[in-house]
Amino acid sequence: MTGPVTVGADGSPAALAAADWGAHEARLREVPLRLVHAWEWQPCSHEPPAGPGAARRWSETVLQETTVQLRRRYPGLDITADFLTGPPPEVLCEAGREAACLVLGSTGVGGLAGFLLGSVAMATVAHVEGPVVLVRAPRPDEDGRPGQEPATTPSLRVVVGLDLSHPCDEVAHFAFDAAALRATTLLVVHGWSPPAYYGAFGVAPEPDWPGIEAAESESLRETLLPWREKYPGVDVIGQAVVGQPAHHLLDAAADASLVVIGRRNRPSRAVAPRIGHLAHAVLHHSPVPVAVVPHD
Template identity: 45%
Template sequence: MKNHVTVGVDGSTESRAAARWAAREALLRQVPLRLVHAVDWLLDPVLPGVGPSGADKWADRALTEAAQELHGRHPSLEIMTRCPTGRPAAALAAEAADSALLVLGSRGLGGLTGFLVGSVALSAVAATDTPVVLVRGPDEQEEAASGSEAGAGAGAGIVVGIDIQEAGDRVLTFAFEEAERRGCRLRVVHTWKMPPAYSYVPFLDSDNARDIGRSVTRTVEDMLLPWRHKFPDVDVSTGVSMGSAAERLLDACRGAELVVVGRRLRHSPLGAHLGPVAHAVLHHAAAPVAVVAHP
């Protein structure tokens, strides 16, 4: 049974924010927290000029400081530490294999640029079937919270984006479970587009658009029925609209505690395979983003 939460730490502000988020998640789940520091010192040194012994001391210090801070905040939380060797993404993915959740930090770039999701984080997301949460630094999280009153996602709690054309069981289960743990609202977002044939029509028939919208809404509601029955205490709302999935989801998740997106399971040597919606949310949503792999 996967009975702990794993978080990558490297001493940065972003990883400390991720560790604090992961600690709260572990407490909600009532499971231990595993702190992992993974660096390939030979091929990708974080500190140029630092030898193996100095690197080991630096890694131990990063883990010790993170563990001490979290223990001070949460004395009852069981904390473990690990310092595996190897390429960071592969090491983190290996550590995630027996975990319920992998948590990583990401850096804000400011303005409209969004957030920097580094190659290690993207590769780790692609290399594991375990759900991965990317957490922004504390400044970005405060900005997200302060913008919640004016944002379309005000009081949104958790937001999940779904695609009715794909099997989203794992995505929905993760989102409903998180909402149930937190006792917060869950907003399900889906967008649709007119059939390709309409691109050849000189004008859009508003009646047809409304009919398609109603049909899609019914499909979404039918899709959610099993989860509504399984999680009767979760307050669920739906947002079904025509337009860009990424834009609608980013708008809906302003001020949210967590946004959940799916990614298709694709095992390929060609690198990370994130859909355009997941990619946009990872780079532009201020809230923590959970990426859940599904068939």
């Protein structure tokens, strides 16, 4: 997709980290950066002491200050800022419809503990029609202030998890693009489990582990073949691994710049936010940005 990189901006340390990541991504893709702030008026029984327009004025200031900071850090980048009114998940989903990707901040809890995914981010990730990237807030420094941890580490590899039992073209396309843009290695992880009947009731035959492993590896090789041909400059490593894919992806994320995972499309936005077990685990524990790509 050739639309802008769109970032949800609210002035928090996580959102500022997301804005920086989005600006870097926009420069890599050679597309504009769009900052979006979603403001929703909340009725209350008593007028706030600062006046009814204080919250709105503060929100507008946050958007302006973020734009100024990014223009200083990324001279020449085409940056626009939109102050929009409405429920944040709906506004962000609409903003992400035509974007190359939507970037959101998510609160880090320190160390490798990963993300705290708020209700707005959860609802947006569950319903947005295009790719969405979650970026952690930087860890606080010794003074308790936001640190200066780099938002991107382009030299590190990109990791993607592929479920070969479902169509995964959108996920593979995003991952190969990300690796090509960063001129780095792409690690493709396919997690698999033996058929459920093995070991059932203690009478099933011993699994043919070498045969199963060979079949899974061959299936992954065949899936990646057309993508290798389309992206000949990307160094690709394929791993067909037994067990829960989330564990393998999180292990691989330790020395990665980005993790890419898929999410099955939901038929209706009325459905309660659900992102799937894999996405839930990776989003909450990855130490690096995570791209969630919807697919059929």
